[in-house]
Amino acid sequence: MNMKMIKARLAAWWRGEEDLTEELYGSPRPEEAPAVPDTPLPRLHSTFVIAHTELRAFRWLYAVLSAVFCLIIIGTMLYAVTYMPPYGSADTPTINEVFDRYVEQGMAETGAVNTVAGMILDYRAFDTLGESFVLFTATCTVIILMKDDPDLKKKKHPYFVDYRYDPIVHSIGSLLIPVLLVFGAYILFNGHLSPGGGFSGGAVIGSALMLYAMIFGEERATRVISERVIQTVVLCALGFYALSKSYSFFTGANHLTSIIGPGTPGNIFSAGLILPLNVAVGCVVACTMYTFYILFKRGRLS
Amino acid sequence: MYEVLIVLLLAGLVVAAISTALTRRLLTAVIIYAAYSSIMAIIWILLESPDLAITEAAVGAGVSGILFYLTLRRLNRIDRDQPEEPLPKEEDSSHEHEDD
Amino acid sequence: MRFGENGLINFEEMAAIILFAIGFTTLLFNRNLIKKIIGMNIMDTGVYLFLASMGFIFDREAPIITDGVTDADRYINPIPSGLVLTGIVVSVSVTALMLSLTVRLYEKYRTLNLDEIYMLSHNRGGKP
Numbered sequence: 202m203n204m205k206m207i208k209a210r211l212a213a214w215w216r217g218e219e220d221l222t223e224e225l226y227g228s229p230r231p232e233e234a235p236a237v238p239d240t241p242l243p244r245l246h247s248t249f250v251i252a253h254t255e256l257r258a259f260r261w262l263y264a265v266l267s268a269v270f271c272l273i274i275i276g277t278m279l280y281a282v283t284y285m286p287p288y289g290s291a292d293t294p295t296i297n298e299v300f301d302r303y304v305e306q307g308m309a310e311t312g313a314v315n316t317v318a319g320m321i322l323d324y325r326a327f328d329t330l331g332e333s334f335v336l337f338t339a340t341c342t343v344i345i346l347m348k349d350d351p352d353l354k355k356k357k358h359p360y361f362v363d364y365r366y367d368p369i370v371h372s373i374g375s376l377l378i379p380v381l382l383v384f385g386a387y388i389l390f391n392g393h394l395s396p397g398g399g400f401s402g403g404a405v406i407g408s409a410l411m412l413y414a415m416i417f418g419e420e421r422a423t424r425v426i427s428e429r430v431i432q433t434v435v436l437c438a439l440g441f442y443a444l445s446k447s448y449s450f451f452t453g454a455n456h457l458t459s460i461i462g463p464g465t466p467g468n469i470f471s472a473g474l475i476l477p478l479n480v481a482v483g484c485v486v487a488c489t490m491y492t493f494y495i496l497f498k499r500g501r502l503s
Numbered sequence: 504m505y506e507v508l509i510v511l512l513l514a515g516l517v518v519a520a521i522s523t524a525l526t527r528r529l530l531t532a533v534i535i536y537a538a539y540s541s542i543m544a545i546i547w548i549l550l551e552s553p554d555l556a557i558t559e560a561a562v563g564a565g566v567s568g569i570l571f572y573l574t575l576r577r578l579n580r581i582d583r584d585q586p587e588e589p590l591p592k593e594e595d596s597s598h599e600h601e602d603d
Numbered sequence: 604m605r606f607g608e609n610g611l612i613n614f615e616e617m618a619a620i621i622l623f624a625i626g627f628t629t630l631l632f633n634r635n636l637i638k639k640i641i642g643m644n645i646m647d648t649g650v651y652l653f654l655a656s657m658g659f660i661f662d663r664e665a666p667i668i669t670d671g672v673t674d675a676d677r678y679i680n681p682i683p684s685g686l687v688l689t690g691i692v693v694s695v696s697v698t699a700l701m702l703s704l705t706v707r708l709y710e711k712y713r714t715l716n717l718d719e720i721y722m723l724s725h726n727r728g729g730k731p
Contacts, residue, residue: 260718264632267631270631271627271628271631274624275620278623279610279620280606282620283606283609283613284607285609287612287613288609288612288613288615288616288656288659289660289661290660293657295657295682300680300682304666304674305673307668307673314668315667316666316667316678316681317684317685317688320681320685321685325685332689332692332693335693335696336692336693336696339696342700342703343699343700346704346706346707395667396553396554396556396557397554397557398688400554400558400688401558401561404558404561404562404565407561408565411566411569466668486692493566493570493699494566494569494570494573497574497577497703498573513615513618516618517622517625520645523629523645524629524638524641524642529635532637536644539648547655550655550658550659551663551664552679552687554684554688555651555684558688558691559691562691562695563648563691563695566695567644567695570695570698570702571637571641574702574705574706575637577706578715
């Protein structure tokens with residue numbers, strides 16, 4: 202059944218010649234009590250006409266208004282860009298005392314060689330806690346919204362290929378997944394010394410888990426990483442993060458000094474709380490990505 | 504040299520964005536979006552932000568693309584064109600019907 | 604109205620604004636929900652490109668302290684990188700949320716076109 206036929210049948214339904222309510226909504230249309238034979242589906246037709254004319258008027262107005270809006274916004278922004286300080290110069294307003302403080306004092310205060318990691322997980326750790334909770338909330342909402350695919354059981358999917366027995370995909374995958382996991386763990390644990398950190402490492406580990414589930418099947422993946430494991434890991438990571446940063450509430454909201462000192466910059470066990478916080482954020486991000494994959498593929502976690 | 508390279512990459516970004524908006528097949532749009540994210544990762548390297556490059560390559564080109572693909576697969580839209588026709592011209596026939 | 608003199612020097616910001624514009628027009632004018640979500644992602648990356656190009660300085664290195672030199676004249680601005688890093692990861696969760704909402708809309712109305720969804724929602728089995 203192609204799109205043209207569907208269009209034609211929908212148009213017939215709108216004209217009132219055919220009743221598609223059962224196919225569209227899954228339940229038969231309720232019988233109206235005394236059906237007048239001369240005027241078939243009067244209200245359906247009239248609502249259609251009203252909606253159609255409304256929609257036409259609205260679409261014309263919408264197109265004009267949004268074109269004007271786009272042009273105004275884009276013109277204003279392009280005009281503003283021509284007055285901005287030149288690209289790549291060192292004396293812009295963004296290079297201020299905050300930048301000096303982060304670069305010059307950052308390593309001594311936080312112990313992190315990577316200034317970005319020191320910034321987002323020490324100076325602005327509370328902000329990153331909020332980000333982790335955004336990911337957690339998004340996962341919960343997707344779990345609520347996604348349901349089992351009803352069509353998946355009825356028909357064999359035309360794109361279904363069992364990659365477990367595919368010689369190319371299987372061998373490349375089993376070669377690639379350990380490398381990806383090790384690389385992700387490296388940039389996760391080395392986030393305060395080199396580029397990387399919780400977000401990038403978590404995303405790479407999540408991609409490796411997704412690849413595993415893609416090649417070896419979700420049954421096998423969810424046997425290893427079940428719903429229970431995901432719940433435990435995410436809750437432990439978020440709870441650890443919240444507890445380890447909540448002491449700032451009891452010390453006058455000045456959480457620049459920590460119980461754990463910065464240590465020697467450059468060592469793997471240094472930089473105070475940044476390494477465990479990186480691991481916590483990485484766990485949350487990896488579990489979120491993997492959960493998204495499983496939910497979009499199957500509709501449920503277990 | 505740096506300027507030439509980055510201007511070429513930015514032009515590639517703009518072309519990819521426009522062709523994403525104009526292609527009719529949704530799967531093609533998703534694949535072009537993944538390519539767009541890969542170009543973006545190279546631009547992050549040139550802007551001296553390696554953290555962003557790793558994250559963009561893993562998240563933008565990998566996870567987002569796979570999520571879009573899984574959605575299309577779930578909606579059975581993979582081999583179908585985007586139904587981008589205008590609204591069915593129903594006004595005349597509906598007026599006739601109203602006269603009945 | 605007179606334009607400033609930095610229009611062509613700021614090509615990076617110009618490209619960011621153009622990407623934002625492309626994403627914004629896709630979001631407003633395309634009627635397909637998936638295309639709208641892709642347009643929103645392109646808009647996001649335009650904003651990120653703008654932020655990161657504000658922090659870039661010529662002939663300086665990434666903000667990773669090498670050889671113990673903590674001289675502010677050697678590194679680029681780390682603040683936009685930190686902001687964008689969190690933004691990229693949040694944008695993928697927003698994408699997943701919007702895609703799941705799209706799946707639910709499709710399961711109810713069997714179409715991805717916003718106009719058809721509007722008309723079908725006004726046509727609920729004869730009851731307006």
